[in-house]
Amino acid sequence: MVLGSATDIIEHCGVPRFYFVDFPLGNPCGKPYDLEMQRNIVGAALDLLETASRPRTVVKDPNNWGSDEWRQRYMEIKPEDRERMLQQGEERRRKRQHLREIGHTRQD
């Protein structure tokens, strides 16, 4: 049973049961400090364990985050960011190469 927010990824992967909370990635159990919402979401997700009868069952939670700006902004690439992003990519590749060279990677 998965309780999460990236519905395209989870549906692509395929899981037995998925309770979809359409919030920014990071708070799949409900908005921070909103105990009532968290209780409703987690309770409804658990109920899906009893009601689902086949794999890939998806139920969407009815709660709203309250605004939609985050949908556009997440991982947004603006023209002025491109040079900086290429540099970030270079830095990531250098770091990974360094970790490989010093054997700081999993061996299993």
Add this chain to the structure above:
Amino acid sequence: MYDISMHKAQPVQYMERTRLYYEAQGFERAYQWAQHDEVPFTPLNKPLKESRVAIVTTGARYDRLLTDPRFVDSGDISELPSHLFARDLAWDKEATHLNDLGSYLPVRVLQKLAADGHIHSVTPRFHCLPTEYSQRRTRETDAPEILERCQEDRADLALLVPL
């Protein structure tokens, strides 16, 4: 009359966003997402209210950026941290935060649901699954390790809550 339902927000297409993002960072190979043609399904073998629930998160009790290589880890629910570490993971660091543990690791809510008779109980440990570029490592090493720990704790159900 203006029909507002026609303009309801659509779920973010994270796979496409991620592909474009890595491309802009100069990575030549696109990220390969796990995909399963066959998806297992096991009906509950006892009612929810008699079931013991385990929680699995992609967050960590330590900063993975400082401690690679990664490993499966478990925490005691009677000694919950104030938050988990996840700066190495892709989540919306602008729109929200991880300061409230209950918004992504539902131990206390599950304990309340147990007290109210919705479930039987929560296992004494929660489990931290490291995210991996290697699907083989997740499938053959980490997932079996998590399963073994859930079974040791006599879990009936596992709730996977990825950030």
